[in-house]
Amino acid sequence: MEASSYEFLKQLLHTPSPSGYERPIQDVVRKYVASFADTVRTDAHGNVIACKNPEAKVRVMFAGHCDQIGMLVTHFHDSGFIYAQTIGGWDPQQLIGQRMVIWASGGPIPAVISRKPIHLLTDEERKQVVKLDDLWLDIGAKTKQEAQELVRIGDPVTLQLGLVEMRNGLANSPAMDNKTGLWTVIEALRRASLQSLQVGVYAVSTVAEEIGLRGAQTSAFGVDPHIGIAVDVTHATDCPTIDKRQQGDIALGNGPVIFRGPNMNPVVTERLIATAKEKLIPFQMSASGRAVPNDANALQLNRAGVATGLVSLPNRYMHSAVEMVALEDLDRAADLLAAFVVGLNGDEDFTP
Missing domain, CATH: 3.40.630.10 (Zn peptidases)
Incomplete structure (x- = not known):
């Protein structure tokens, strides 16, 4: 190449x-x-x-x-957390604990997507496949107002992007x-x-x-x-x-x-x-x-x-x-x- x-x-x-x-x-x-x-x-x-x-x-x-495939912002929690729906065919299990980016009009905003830690899951919750409704984006905002000053409903979200070269001519991204x-x-x-x-x-x-x-x-x-x-x-x-x-x-x-x-x-x-x-x-x-x-x-x-x-x-x-x-x-x-x-x-x- x-x-x-x-x-x-x-x-x-x-x-x-x-x-x-x-x-x-x-x-x-x-x-x-x-x-x-x-x-x-x-x-x-x-x-x-x-x-x-x-x-x-x-x-x-x-x-x-x-x-x-990606996501788009749909809702702001009072505490500054952000909810999103998927664009394209996601397996929600793939999203847990990922570094994400919200592509806002003011520039990219780093985020993480997660849920409560395994230590806090009930026995029943541990047996269930995670649902998208159980996941949220965290940009470090303290309030809904702070999050809304940076992000709008409908802003697109992707995984953190970038090419990583590997052995034998392979690459992941x-x-x-x-x-x-x-x-x-x-x-x-x-x-x-x-x-x-x-x-x-x-x-x-x-x-x-x-x-x-x-x-x-x-x-x-x-x-x-x-x-x-x-x-x-x-x-x-x-x-x-x-x-x-x-x-x-x-x-x-x-x-x-x-x-x-x-x-x-x-x-x-x-x-x-x-x-x-x-x-x-x-x-x-x-x-x-x-x-x-x-x-x-x-x-x-x-x-x-x-x-x-x-x-x-x-x-x-x-x-x-x-x-x-x-x-x-x-x-x-x-x-x-x-x-x-x-x-x-x-x-x-x-x-x-």
């Missing part, structure tokens, strides 16, 4: 982007793509759409959602889902832009995936692609307790994952596989027998239908503070997407 691309990834992972509050990360994307995209625009929904070769008759759209996918589609556009292109390539930083694939739906309508490839994370199964019989055998560091199934166009899928083999890009296979819960779902159903593919990045501990990926998997995924579009002449038939 080139140094400038790695810095871009770190910047993404240090920037807050809970669904509905994606403006800061979209500013980062716009600044980065300006040096190599022919056009960059932001639609009314907030999707950032960067394009290379916009005059081409065949349009290929890469979709990587920029939003992360909140929001690997899906800032890694966002990085991949932007980097694929950059790498493709350095070569000859016969098709128009649109890399879209989509919003609001975590609350219903909303940005992919609206941006795909605007781009009207003939071919669409979504890039998101998928569950790595190379850790204890996960049943590989249903989830597949997916390991960090073994390459991006190409999906097969009814949500994916078989011609696109086979071309992705052939491209990976031709370019000697390591890859893994997985399958889904249903509509996938990511942007590939919205892409496939756009207008009269889009020939859709899904390339995923293995991720351990999804929707937690310690999501873990192999950086080499991201690099290989960007190479795969770039090689895929460079290999198109615009006359291909993707009819199943």
Whole structure:
């Protein structure tokens, strides 16, 4: 991974982007793509759409959602504690004892989220799964008035952000889902832009995936692609307790994952596989027998239908503070997407 691309990834992972509050990360994307995209625009929904070769008759759209799961402030306790509801699919157990940040208009405010200590739990409470209603944010305020001078109802909240490198080329951070996918589609556009292109390539930083694939739906309508490839994370199964019989055998560091199934166009899928083999890009296979819960779902159903593919990045501990990926998997995924579009002449038939 080139140094400038790695810095871009770190910047993404240090920037807050809970669904509905994606403006800061979209500013980062716009600044980065300006040096190599022919056009960059932001639609009314907030999707950032960067394009290379916009005059081409065949349009290929890469979709990587920029939003992360988070929270938003809903209530102030008289003693200055703050309550919040979730944005996206949280396991409340993951939130106990976490360092958080409230992104207020006056700047970020550090917070912790917790509940009463285990010593004070009753025997019955110790047996119960924690509920979100039992957790609160603590910013150190002494009164409701003090908290309200800093924070407003509706302010977004995230886990404390930041990339931590680990052994064997691995790294952990909140929001690997899906800032890694966002990085991949932007980097694929950059790498493709350095070569000859016969098709128009649109890399879209989509919003609001975590609350219903909303940005992919609206941006795909605007781009009207003939071919669409979504890039998101998928569950790595190379850790204890996960049943590989249903989830597949997916390991960090073994390459991006190409999906097969009814949500994916078989011609696109086979071309992705052939491209990976031709370019000697390591890859893994997985399958889904249903509509996938990511942007590939919205892409496939756009207008009269889009020939859709899904390339995923293995991720351990999804929707937690310690999501873990192999950086080499991201690099290989960007190479795969770039090689895929460079290999198109615009006359291909993707009819199943």
